[in-house]
Amino acid sequence: MRKKKENVIWNGNVRDAALSILLAVDNHQAYSNLLLNQTINKYEIKTKDRALLTELTYGTLQYKYTLDYFLDPFIRGKIDTWVRWLLRLSVYQMVYLSKIPEHAIVNEAVEIAKRRGHKGIASMVNGILRSILRMGIPSLEKIKDSIERISIETSHPRWIVEILVDSYGLETTVEMLKANNLPPRQTVRVNTLKATVKEAIELLSEEGIEAEKSKIIPQCLVLLNGQASRTKAFQNGIITIQDESSMMPAIVLNPKPGERVLDMCAAPGGKTTHMAEIMNNKGQILATDIHPHKLALIEENCERLGINIVQTAPIDGRKAAATMQPESFEAILVDAPCSGLGVIRRKPDIKYTKRKEDFDRLQEIQLELLNNAVPLLKRGGRLVYSTCTVSKKENEETVEAFLASHPEMKLAKIEHLPEILLEKQQDGMLQVFPQDFGSDGFFVALFEKVK
Numbered sequence: 001m002r003k004k005k006e007n008v009i010w011n012g013n014v015r016d017a018a019l020s021i022l023l024a025v026d027n028h029q030a031y032s033n034l035l036l037n038q039t040i041n042k043y044e045i046k047t048k049d050r051a052l053l054t055e056l057t058y059g060t061l062q063y064k065y066t067l068d069y070f071l072d073p074f075i076r077g078k079i080d081t082w083v084r085w086l087l088r089l090s091v092y093q094m095v096y097l098s099k100i101p102e103h104a105i106v107n108e109a110v111e112i113a114k115r116r117g118h119k120g121i122a123s124m125v126n127g128i129l130r131s132i133l134r135m136g137i138p139s140l141e142k143i144k145d146s147i148e149r150i151s152i153e154t155s156h157p158r159w160i161v162e163i164l165v166d167s168y169g170l171e172t173t174v175e176m177l178k179a180n181n182l183p184p185r186q187t188v189r190v191n192t193l194k195a196t197v198k199e200a201i202e203l204l205s206e207e208g209i210e211a212e213k214s215k216i217i218p219q220c221l222v223l224l225n226g227q228a229s230r231t232k233a234f235q236n237g238i239i240t241i242q243d244e245s246s247m248m249p250a251i252v253l254n255p256k257p258g259e260r261v262l263d264m265c266a267a268p269g270g271k272t273t274h275m276a277e278i279m280n281n282k283g284q285i286l287a288t289d290i291h292p293h294k295l296a297l298i299e300e301n302c303e304r305l306g307i308n309i310v311q312t313a314p315i316d317g318r319k320a321a322a323t324m325q326p327e328s329f330e331a332i333l334v335d336a337p338c339s340g341l342g343v344i345r346r347k348p349d350i351k352y353t354k355r356k357e358d359f360d361r362l363q364e365i366q367l368e369l370l371n372n373a374v375p376l377l378k379r380g381g382r383l384v385y386s387t388c389t390v391s392k393k394e395n396e397e398t399v400e401a402f403l404a405s406h407p408e409m410k411l412a413k414i415e416h417l418p419e420i421l422l423e424k425q426q427d428g429m430l431q432v433f434p435q436d437f438g439s440d441g442f443f444v445a446l447f448e449k450v451k
C-alpha cells in the first residue's frame with residue numbers, strides 16, 4: 001500500500017528538500033508529483049527555488065538507472081539509501097545541468113552529508129564525487145546489448161523497453177522513452193460555459209501569464225509561465241488544469257445537451273466537467289467512482305466551474321449493471337484505471353513501481369467495467385473507452401477481448417477532433433504517444449451499440 005501522507009521540512013535548502021522528497025518516494029512509495037506540489041504550496045517556495053526543486057527532484061528520479069550506471073564503478077561496498085540518493089542528485093547536476101559549477105555541487109553534497117550523517121560519510125561523498133570529476137563518467141557505448149543500453153540510457157526497466165519494442169519497434173520506443181524524460185508542459189482547458197478561448201487568454205495575460213492555443217485541442221491553452229492553480233482565472237472557474245490528451249475522450253464521446261450520460265470512473269472529474277461544458281450544462285451526468293471520498297473532488301470542481309447537471313454516486317463499476325436501470329444512458333465514458341505508462345513524464349515513479357503482472361490484473365478490471373457499461377447503454381448509444389497508457393495489452397487487446405464477447409457493440413469512426421489527431425485513428429481507436437505532440441500518452445476507442 002502507498003502511504004500518501006508524507007511531509008517534507010523546508011529549511012531553505014533546495015537540494016535538501018529534493019533529497020527528502022526522493023527518499024519519501026523510495027522508502028514510503030509517496031507520489032513524487034503530489035509531494036512536490038504539497039511542499040511547494042505549503043512553504044510558498046519562490047519561483048526560482050521552485051523551478052530548481054522541480055528540476056532536481058524529477059530529473060534525479062527520471063534518470064535513476066542512468067545515474068546508478070555512472071556511479072557504480074566509484075562505489076565500494078554497501079552504502080545507505082539516503083547517501084545513494086544524495087550521490088544520484090549530485091551526479092544528476094554534474095551531467096545534466098551545465099549551469100551549476102562543479103565545486104558548488106560537491107560542497108553542497110558534503111554539507112548535506114555532514115548534517116544528515118557524520119564526518120566519515122561526508123568524506124566518502126567528497127571522495128566519490130571528486131573521483132567522478134577527475135575520471136569522468138563511464139560511457140554508455142560500453143553496453144553492447146541494445147535493449148540493455150536503451151534501458152540504462154533512458155532509465156526505464158528492461159521489461160518496459162521489451163514490451164514497447166515488441167509493440168512499436170525500436171525507433172518509436174526510443175523516441176517515446178526519451179520523451180518520457182522531458183518536462184511536461186502546463187496546459188489548461190477553457191471553461192466554455194464562462195469564457196471564450198480568447199477571453200481566457202486575456203484574463204491570464206492580466207495576471208502576467210502568457211498562454212498559447214494548443215495545436216491539437218481547440219479549448220486547450222498551453223501556459224508558458226506561472227502556476228495555473230494560483231490564478232484568479234482558476235479560482236473563478238475559467239480554466240481547469242488538464243493535459244491536452246486527456247481532453248480527447250469527452251470530445252470523442254460528444255455528449256449532446258439534454259442527454260443522460262454516465263461517467264463510470266469519474267474522480268476527480270476532469271472529464272465529467274469537460275462533458276458538462278460540451279453539453280452546455282444541459283442534460284444529466286451521473287459521475288460514479290469506486291472511492292466515495294474522491295466524489296467530493298468532482299463536486300468541488302463542478303461548483304468552481306458553475307456546473308449543476310452532475311450527480312455523484314459511489315459505485316463499483318464492476319457491479320454497475322446490477323445497480324442501475326438498464327438502457328438508461330445515451331452515452332457512457334469508461335476512463336479506466338490503467339498502468340499509466342503514458343504519463344511517466346508527470347509521474348516518473350510509475351516506471352519503477354509498476355510490475356509486468358499488473359497488466360493482466362488491469363485488463364480484467366477494464367473488461368469488467370466495459371461489460372457493465374453495455375446493458376446500461378441505450379440501443380444506438382455511444383461508449384468511449386480511454387486510458388492514459390501506451391500498453392497494447394490494456395488498449396487494443398482489451399478492445400479486441402471486449403468485442404469478442406459483445407456482438408451488439410461495434411467500433412465507430414472517431415470524429416470531432418482536429419484532423420491532425422483524426423489521421424492517427426485506426427478502426428475507431430486512437431493512440432497518442434508522448435513524442436507526438438508533447439502531450440501525455442493516451443488511448444481512446446469509440447463504440448456504438450448496434451442492437
Ligand SMILES: C[S@@+](CC[C@H](N)C(=O)[O-])C[C@H]1O[C@@H](n2cnc3c(N)ncnc32)[C@H](O)[C@@H]1O
Nearest residue numbers: 265266267268269270271289290316317335337
Ligand atoms: C483514470 S482515473 C479517472 C480520471 C477521471 N476520469 C478524470 O478525468 O478526472 C480512474 C478512476 O477510476 C476509479 N476506479 C478504479 N476502479 C474502479 C471501479 N471498479 N469502479 C469505479 N471506479 C473505479 C479510480 O478511483 C480513479 O478515480
